[in-house]
Amino acid sequence: MYNPQPVPDYLLQSSEVRERFARLKAREPILEVRNLTKRFASPQGEHTALADISFTTHRREFVCVIGPSGCGKSTLIRILAGLETQTSGEVRVDGKAVRGPGVDRGMVFQGYTLFPWLTVKKNVMFGLRMSGQGAAQAQREALQWLDLVGLEKFANAYPHQLSGGMKQRVAIARALANRPRILLMDEPFGALDAQTRAKMQRHLLDIWRNVDITIFFITHDLDEAIFLADRILVLKANPGEVQELIEVPVPRPRSYAQFNSPEFLATRARLDALIHPPTQDQTDEDIGAQPHMIRLTDIHDSVE
Numbered sequence: 561m562y563n564p565q566p567v568p569d570y571l572l573q574s575s576e577v578r579e580r581f582a583r584l585k586a587r588e589p590i591l592e593v594r595n596l597t598k599r600f601a602s603p604q605g606e607h608t609a610l611a612d613i614s615f616t617t618h619r620r621e622f623v624c625v626i627g628p629s630g631c632g633k634s635t636l637i638r639i640l641a642g643l644e645t646q647t648s649g650e651v652r653v654d655g656k657a658v659r660g661p662g663v664d665r666g667m668v669f670q671g672y673t674l675f676p677w678l679t680v681k682k683n684v685m686f687g688l689r690m691s692g693q694g695a696a697q698a699q700r701e702a703l704q705w706l707d708l709v710g711l712e713k714f715a716n717a718y719p720h721q722l723s724g725g726m727k728q729r730v731a732i733a734r735a736l737a738n739r740p741r742i743l744l745m746d747e748p749f750g751a752l753d754a755q756t757r758a759k760m761q762r763h764l765l766d767i768w769r770n771v772d773i774t775i776f777f778i779t780h781d782l783d784e785a786i787f788l789a790d791r792i793l794v795l796k797a798n799p800g801e802v803q804e805l806i807e808v809p810v811p812r813p814r815s816y817a818q819f820n821s822p823e824f825l826a827t828r829a830r831l832d833a834l835i836h837p838p839t840q841d842q843t844d845e846d847i848g849a850q851p852h853m854i855r856l857t858d859i860h861d862s863v864e
């Protein structure tokens with residue numbers, strides 16, 4: 561059976577990658593998660609969604625989280641955001657224990673969450689006004705953030721007048737306007753078509769390069785995780801546990817030409833093996849077997 565090896569530690573990578581990780585690890589820790597466990601009561605009894613999760617993220621690190629559906633990714637990010645409480649363990653941001661939502665953490669979800677009754681500009685101004693900023697200053701700042709995401713011209717449009725990609729750019733501007741330390745993103749590009757998604761990935765890297773922000777990004781897409789991340793936190797399901805923390809060996813700046821590089825392919829093969837392990841009772845013949853098809857119409861002849 562093909563069994564890709566773990567991706568080697570950053571110390572064994574190319575000098576560019578090694579030096580970048582050395583710089584990253586020298587920065588102060590922003591997010592510290594220690595022995596985090598979350599149990600939910602369910603009709604079948606108690607369900608452990610997350611078990612003993614521990615990791616540290618440094619300032620301006622880009623972390624992606626990958627794991628099978630139901631492994632607790634959204635539960636984890638909701639606990640980091642303070643929208644859910646853990647059963648045990650600790651989350652610290654800048655050394656302070658998280659006790660609920662706070663302006664130090666901005667959130668972008670997969671579903672579009674802009675206020676439909678407010679213009680784009682007023683959506684971005686919302687948090688600033690809530691934190692007591694005057695209207696003129698809030699407007700100035702909102703326009704700067706809209707400029708950063710390339711949507712200044714749409715400042716007076718309403719969310720329903722924007723495409724999905726544009727809505728997510730406004731959501732990013734709205735989150736960043738509050739000057740969070742960490743941007744928490746739960747499959748933010750999951751509902752976009754492939755082309756828009758690729759554009760948004762490049763755009764997010766541009767923003768990250770220019771803003772003092774640490775990004776914690778959940779995705780189902782293995783290529784997206786490798787393209788974006790410094791490190792990839794791989795979770796396994798039932799219970800959700802850390803399976804591996806991969807130091808992505810692909811140099812920066814990232815480009816699509818790297819998708820076929822040996823480092824990219826080795827990381828992809830490893831992620832694939834971790835996320836989609838062949839089940840033990842499956843034989844090779846089972847894997848190649850055709851599902852049973854019922855003919856509901858007369859197909860006359862073969863199309864292949």
Ligand SMILES: Nc1ncnc2c1ncn2[C@@H]1O[C@H](COP(=O)(O)OP(=O)(O)OP(=O)(O)O)[C@@H](O)[C@H]1O
Nearest residue numbers: 600601602609627628629630631632633634635636
């Ligand atoms: N409020 C809740 N009450 C009870 N069980 C919950 C609750 N929220 C999540 N769960 C359970 O916890 C587990 C993890 O759910 P979660 O939504 O975090 O998974 P996920 O990794 O984000 O999945 P997906 O990839 O499909 O988004 C699931 O088994 C889910 O049913």
Ligand SMILES: [Mg+2]
Nearest residue numbers: 633634635746
């Ligand atoms: Mg989820």
